[in-house]
Amino acid sequence: MEFELWWLLALPLAFGLGWLASRLDLRQWRREGSVRRDAALSYFRGLNFLLSEQQDQAIDAFIEAVTADPNTVDLHFALGNLFRRRGEYERAVRVHQNLLERADLPAPERQRAQIALAQDFLKAGLLDRAEAAYDVLRATSYRSEALAALLQIHERTREWERAIDTAHELERIGAGSYARQLAHYWCELALRARQRGDLDAALHALDQAVAVDPRAVRPWQLRAALAQQQGHEPEAIAHLRQIAQLRPEFLALVAVDMARLFQAAGQQASGRDWLLAQLQDNPAIDLLDAVLLLEPDAATRRHHALTYLQAQRSLLASRRLLDQLGELDTAAQTALAHALDGALKARQRYRCAGCGFEARNHTWHCPACQGWDTYPPRRTEELQLIST
Ligand SMILES: [Zn+2]
Structure with missing residues (x-):
């Protein structure tokens, strides 16, 4: 608290000293008439208010000083930024709007005030006003900063x-490639089209997603979902196979869905063999689940679960093996299952690599840090396994 107060005092004081230094020639100052003198009075009144912790009155006095004397523009910016940093957005907006209202403000300073105002609105969560403020800057030297902020707002x-x-x-x-984000924007549009029942528009959007980022996984997942919705299981399976070609580690996200598609398409045996081959190349608990779903023989299921546990040594794998043990001792098995489920509760989520935010379901867009593709396709317990 004390530190903050010092900050507030030190800043105008520094400006005040500079301001005084530039006006040491008192005779000249006298000649400049009453406007400058009013500004000086307002300025010292502002300092006085600050010293007596009357910040509102201090700001009004500073604004008065800036209105009378254009040379205090920098003080204006400093105060505006200070307010924004302190979370006092309304005041920051007032300071920057006051600057913009002045007809004599040179163009570079005007743009600087405009971007500061836009930042105030963005920080305050007033997105429509932030958008309007950034829009004005599209044709200025702040273009790339404005566009990046606009993208964030959109x-x-x-x-x-x-x-x-x-x-x-x-x-x-020339701000770099946005292919990854663009593919997701098209996927979002596809989901929206699907929601309103416009399958053609959804398919078109997914074509765009694939065209803009041929390595993207999500469009294939959505293409499969659309095909499945129309009852075209073999087509849906073909789309999901593409994921194994592009990014095999992401197959884990769709493995169980795929097993159900194999069942629906009457391809249980060939599907099981294909998934088993994928499991051996890219071990993941969800792929094991998919194989277990399609394997009719209990002894073979047990063998798969045991092999996986021997290689992965995870609680998740222990839990799967327990399921496959058969009814040797029901009470013991139930107790073990409960213990494992408890220990696993917080460990089968997905975790954002950008900010660490955990989610029960895999997501392409982190709700915490707004990053795209920041969630690895592996569950947290298996991630720990990889890193140790
Ligand atoms: Zn995140």
């Missing part, structure tokens, strides 16, 4: 068409 407001346009614009001005 994502938060889920305006995917606008996000696509903005990402393309960022690519055009």
Whole structure:
């Protein structure tokens, strides 16, 4: 608390000293008339209010000083930034709007005030006003910063068409590749089209997603879901097989769904063999689950679960083996199962590699840090296994 107060005092004091130093020639100062003198009075009144901890009155006095004397523009910016950093967005907005209202403000300072105002709105969560403020800066030297902020706003407001346009614009001005994000924006549009029953639009959006990022996994997952919805199981399976070609580690996310598709398509045996081969190449508990689902022979299921546990030594694998042991001792088995389930409760989630946020289901867009593709396709317990 004390530190903050010092900050607040030190800043205007430093400006005040600089301001005084620039006006040591008192004779000249006198000649500049009453406007400057009013500014000086307002300034010292502001300092006085600050010293007596009357911040509101201090701000009003500073604004008065800045209005009378254009040379205090930097004080204005400093105060505005200070307010924003302290979370006092309304005040920061007031400071920056006051600057923008001045007709004599040079263009570079005007743009600087505009971007500061946009940042105030963004931080305050006033997204529509932030969007309008950043829009003005598209044609200025703050273009790339404005576009990046606009993209962030479009994502938060889920305006995917606008996000696509903005990402393309960022690519055009040389801000790097946005292929990964673009594929997700198209996937979001596909989901929306599917929700309103427009399958053609959904398919078209997924074509765009694949075109913009041929390595993306999610469009294939969604293509499979659409095919399945229309009762085309073999087609859905073919789409999911693509994931094994592109990024085999992501097969874990769709393995159990795939096993059910194999069942529905009457391809239980060939599907089981294919999944087993994938399991051996890329071990993951969900692939084991898929194989167990399709394997009719109890002894073979037990063998698969045991082999997996021997290789992976995880609680998850122990739990699967326990399921396959048969009724040797029901009471002991139930007790073990409960103990394992308890220990596993917090360990079969997915964790964002960017910020550590955990989610029960795998997600492509982190709700905490807003990162795309930040969730590895492995459950947390198996992730620990890999890292140790
Ligand atoms: Zn995150």
